[in-house]
Amino acid sequence: MFATERMTLNMDERRTRFGLSLLLVAVTGVVSYALGALGWPPALQESMSQLRDRLPVAGSSLSGLQVERLEEVMRAIQGQYVEEVDVEALNVGALRGMVEALGDRYSTFFTPEEYRSFVEGFEPTFSGIGVTVEISQQTGLLTVVSPIKGSPGAKAGLRTGDAIIQVDGRDITGMSLNEAVAxxxxxxxxxxxxLVKREGEPEPLEFVITRDTITVPVLDYRMIDQEAGIGYIQLFEFSKKGAASQVKEAIAELRSQGMTRLIFDVRQNPGGLLDEVVEIASFFLPTGDPVVHIVERAKEPRALTAKEAEKWTGPLVVLVDGGSASASEILAGAVKDAGVGTLIGAKTFGKGSVQTFWRLQDGSGIKLTTAKYLTAGGHSIDGQGVEPDIVVGNPNRIIPGEPGDPQLEAAVRHIREMEP
Structure with a gap:
């Protein structure tokens, strides 16, 4: 039985994970027969029992031949491998290899320890350096997607696109995301x-960072031009339950301060929960308009539509960049396709899939891609991203929302020209 199931569009530590595959080798019939005649060692019986218990879904669909093949390989390793083997390592390797065989960088198996760490990503506080990372599809390196504002990582100078190649002198290239994050x-x-590789720097850069308790904010908001009535909401992620209610409260508060124009910033926002982005998009889209189309296996695409909500119908600019991923791209695509706002910034990340994750009986877990999604207008953004209406770069990598932010400055100039 699965104890926990959640759908996520997020891509921070929920993002890219590569497991360790199990290398299987052929064994002869003679060895198999001999092991069978002698019976299974007690440790191997326990190993196979643990493996079956961890496969509550697959167990019912595996044929007898498939189960026998798994058991045969386990018997061979347990009985014939030149050195003593760690039964738990065999179990984990088999399960990792099974998920890795999907060839999907967003699907993974977690040990109990890894699953606990993964779930911590949805909690408001954790201990670390405060950066969102992924395994880059282009380079295979652990890459910073976005530092959390005010975190030790941000204060130390880590930037989006930095590739971390060593941790405390240990080479982490080729490690899974779980291992590197740990x-x-x-x-x-x-x-x-x-030790970090940075584009444009001839030599790797070294950072010594003191870990701290990180409180992950959901959003920040303020009036940035009282005279022009320009309000600003910076949404850091969609991953906390209640993100939509906080956006609603922020809009109401800014309205009470005289807001007639809104800049909504999802730069460096790695995504989050599907229901939260639908709720937030509902503040901007007419009720009943499509927010996103979900495409599941062997099913017709289904549209998730904007709900009844107190609508923002004034001038709207949505700020995006290469760190805007998944749920951020759904929101940006919905606003663009509905024609209710202007996108300013840089092309978004390009993640067009939905993951569901479960806690298994023994505390381990699994995360699988269970659906693809299309934008409100039916466009796939997977690997392509959403193009802004007005392209504005950030060559000096100013932290979004900070003084001198060229994309925010461009948004202010543009929205001033829009009639409330």
């Missing part, structure tokens, strides 16, 4: 030394 995280007050 090395970077640690108790508050301890230090971690990172």
């Amino acid at each position: 090395l970077i995280k640690g108790p508050k007050g301890t230090q971690v030394r990172l």
